[in-house]
Amino acid sequence: MTNAWTDIKNTDLVVVMGGNAAEAHPCGFKWVTEAKAHRGAKLIVVDPRYTRTASVSDFYAPIRQGTDIAFLLGVINYCIQNNKVQWDYTKAFTNASYIIQDGFGYSDGLFTGYDEEKRDYDRSSWDYVMDEDGFARTDPTLTHPRCVWNLLKDHVSAYTPEMVERICGTPKAKFLKVAEVISECSSPTKTMTSMYALGWTQHSHGAQNIRAMAMLQLILGNIGVRGGGMNALRGHSNIQGLTDLGLMSHLLTGYLNMPTEKEPDFETYMKSRQFRPLRPGQTSYWQNYRKFMVSFQKAMWGDAATAENGWGYHYLPKLDVPAYDVLRMFELMNHGRVNGYICQGFNPVLAFPNRGKVVAGLSKLKFLITMDPLETETARFWENHGEFNDVDTASIQTEVIQLPTRCFAEDEGSLTNSGRWLQWFWPAATPPGEARSDIWIMSQIFLRMREMYRREGGAFPDPLLNLSWDYHDPNDPEPEELAKEINGRALRDLTDPNDPSRVLVPAGKQVLNFTQLRDDGSTMCGCWIYSGNFNEAGNNMARRDNHDPDNTGAYLGWTFAWPLNRRTLYNRASADLNGKPWDPSRKLMEWDGTKWTGYDVPDIAPNAKPQDVMPFIMNQEGVSRLFSRGMMRDGPFPAHMEPFESPVQNVFNRKMRGNPVARIFESDVSQFGTSDEFPYAATSYRLTEHFHYWTKHNRVNASLQPEFFVELSEELAAEKGIQPGSWVRVWSKRGSVKAKAMVTKRIRPMMCDGKTVHVIGIPLHWGFVGAAKKGFGPNSLTPFVGEANIETPGYKAFLVNIEPSTAPGGAVA
């Protein structure tokens, strides 16, 4: 989230698309209710199903799943055609005026540079025209035919209300109503917030869904302001934290990148990370990359990380592919190229697509280690549960070690919420039996392996032997010690560069925050964006001052938000080029003639003049990008792409299937179904009574939603002779499930490109262990394809068939 949950109360319009906040984030949704009740805010929901959020909305419009880009580009087109643009914001704070190279273009659903063989674009023409000093050329009048604004205007012109209706199935009048209400937020005194979740990310074109809305929010002037923003409603309690801390194949901490084989040494790695400003006088904050990287390496390897060895650069793994993401790992597993797998609080048998392939992969492992407070289907993937898990136990040669862990009530530490608040919590209970903390378990594995390498030697032990492990009790580091390591400290006296006799931070003391980090090895810091979380003032994540001066919803004294306790990202954009708030009644930051003041921590230097430094300092341009250059694999603008399994063809290019650059493994090519065989458009979703596959272990939640069902329209039920509450079989090219039929009015057939499209909804909370009835999940059916930029599997748009059926073997009817 760019903003906080508590900030939503400041909005005038909430658009929920690609999410279902009332159902999945109920206590955060209270701030929507608050905005409706006290500001007169309106709520719009655009979704294939009439969801629980839709049921409390002011306006609902249906949309066929997977077509959000067409809808949103349609809204952008509407705003441009009707002059509903916040011009001062768009001109000053976006790259609308930047001139693009002549080679760039778009036709037949594809951008220039497409190579069908490689399923990739040559992106070299997707860039600015540079001047002789290396700065991007601009035309502030926006008249140049090759400026971003005119290219965007042309690009979105195809998305007329008629075209939106044809692609999305949204009746034209409903689309126009939504577009009109949204366009009103181009006023500097009206803001809209976007609340989205996995309904946008879990597509092969997920990142472009989000970009389309971000672009809309930018031309309306809604980023960096109170009640505005792009608000990703994240799933697990610390999914934000684990992303921030870089527990991903392609990341290090704080969005530093894992090195690749093309970067053989530290200086080469740093060379592509200079982040020179692309406009004169702009702040390009990533120019500090080297300080953050060196301090991270010092946190990992301490004294073994030296200037001479590139700060231990050779200890870091170097990638030969963009990422060993989960789909790639299960593909490799199926080829017998993975021997061991550790699942810490993770249940891939229900979480990853094409369950048949997932179970086949696990069956080829030599060993599987699970760490969880609860039983999981993954730990028992080898156990036969009739139709619910029909495996040949004796033939599965995988050794499985199941480790019991503590749960939240027995643990201590911090979790980062969707709004980037790091909140500390304390233990309240004794763990059951011999359950142990994940920190203790990881420490035990590390210490045992380090001892074996010391004793026996083995493959490149250096990164392990030299790993910094300086804790009071190496067997069980304390959460506070680890938090301090994440914050970082001075390794030598840090002196003032202007006055070397003045010590800013004495050796051994915590740094105040990341502004004190250095690139000469004199500081260490586990994760730069978190720095400030635990400094000499103490554990800032444990702060509990809930005062909120002037009721802005900022709560600066409550816990700690990254970065630097900032609550709204890009908050400088809440004020105009003179530093005056766009909306005086919703002031966030204001320039007082010498410095920035207001309710938040400014995100540019406090004394940076409003005319000089633009708000988007993490971009080399200093402004936001309506045109994203070559930074995304599938285009500098979003463009309509169908799901890989779609009931209709792409109207812009009937030969094109799915995202043209998404990675497809050879073995999955034959696993895609067509609408002839699988005529119905399926989507997955969750219920407010359950959390993933955990709460089926709880008696209360298992009683509230006891069994697996699928949801379909009265029309489709009548067509197929399906009675409400009867058993049905739903199958795709990859698998088959049986479920109770929930026949509702909440799903209605849609008309897309002249064809009737029926939607089937499939919730995801059941498996074969726990207190609820045994059931299946949508992942038995979904395709094995990821998002083109980040490889998030698509669960939201795929094809199935359905027929009346009988109870699965072992189920109680």
Next chain:
Amino acid sequence: MTAAAREAQFPSWDIVFFGGAFMNVELSRRGFLKATGAGVAATSLGAMGFGAAEAAVAAHVRPLKLANTTETRNTCPYCSVACGIIIYSKGDVRKGERAEVVHIEGDVDHPTNLGTLCPKGAALKDFVQAPTRLTQPRIRKPGSDRFEDVSWDAALDRIARLMKHDRDANFLATNAEGLAVNRWTTTGMLAASATTNETAWTTFKVAKALGIVGFDNQARV
């Protein structure tokens, strides 16, 4: 705050009292207690503007099951709204005692949820005490149809040995060009995005130092 100080500031009988009848007052009960200070009594309720009759009732309220419990601030472990919760336990782990959860409710002082919980958060105690909580390391041998209990030492020694064996056999120290790539692709790990940042940092250090590249968390999904 120490447990003793907390006990002094929030006497447990107040919890019962304000958890029921007076939840509609403007002040949250934490704020109220802070305002009135430690050891608030029925008479001081009168001084705060409550009627004498209400104060008299308050003085006779029977202590309910939350009396003499330990209160702990925690965070709901489900979605990333991250609602504040208060866990009530018999016993105090911070004093080294055995402690068992008897009740979990929303934290009224928390700015986001203001004391409310959803149907998942309201049933959290069932998660902590689910019959399917794991209590013992177990091992399932190749081809077997059952788990067998195993000691922590045996389980961890076995894991370290399996991992070292695979790492030594398949670790790619250098690529064809002789560049140090320190890459271990044959063992992968999924990290838990419901664990703490401090757990995550520990896990990160170990996995990346081992050279594990098939390393992701739920954010990938």
